[in-house]
Amino acid sequence: MARKAEGTGKVRADLEGALLSLVDVEEVLPTVVLRIEQAIRRSGLTSLLDPALQDLARITRSVREAKGQVSTATVRLLEK
Numbered sequence: 001m002a003r004k005a006e007g008t009g010k011v012r013a014d015l016e017g018a019l020l021s022l023v024d025v026e027e028v029l030p031t032v033v034l035r036i037e038q039a040i041r042r043s044g045l046t047s048l049l050d051p052a053l054q055d056l057a058r059i060t061r062s063v064r065e066a067k068g069q070v071s072t073a074t075v076r077l078l079e080k
Contacts, residue, residue, distance in 0.1 A: 015074045
């Protein structure tokens with residue numbers, strides 16, 4: 001049976017879990033963008049869907065930034 005993580009190990013595990021979730025989001029975003037772009041081309045709903053693309057671009061930047069912050073926190077934790 002696996003031991004329960006404690007102290008630094010627990011924090012590291014939490015950070016790695018957060019990083020995996022961010023990677024998952026980052027992986028699916030291009031597919032969502034592609035689907036919206038296809039919907040725009042097929043339906044002509046540009047005024048409705050363009051703001052969604054802008055929101056996704058902002059989400060992509062935020063996810064990239066959060067990944068960097070989590071990575072930095074993990075490195076700092078392991079330096080101690």
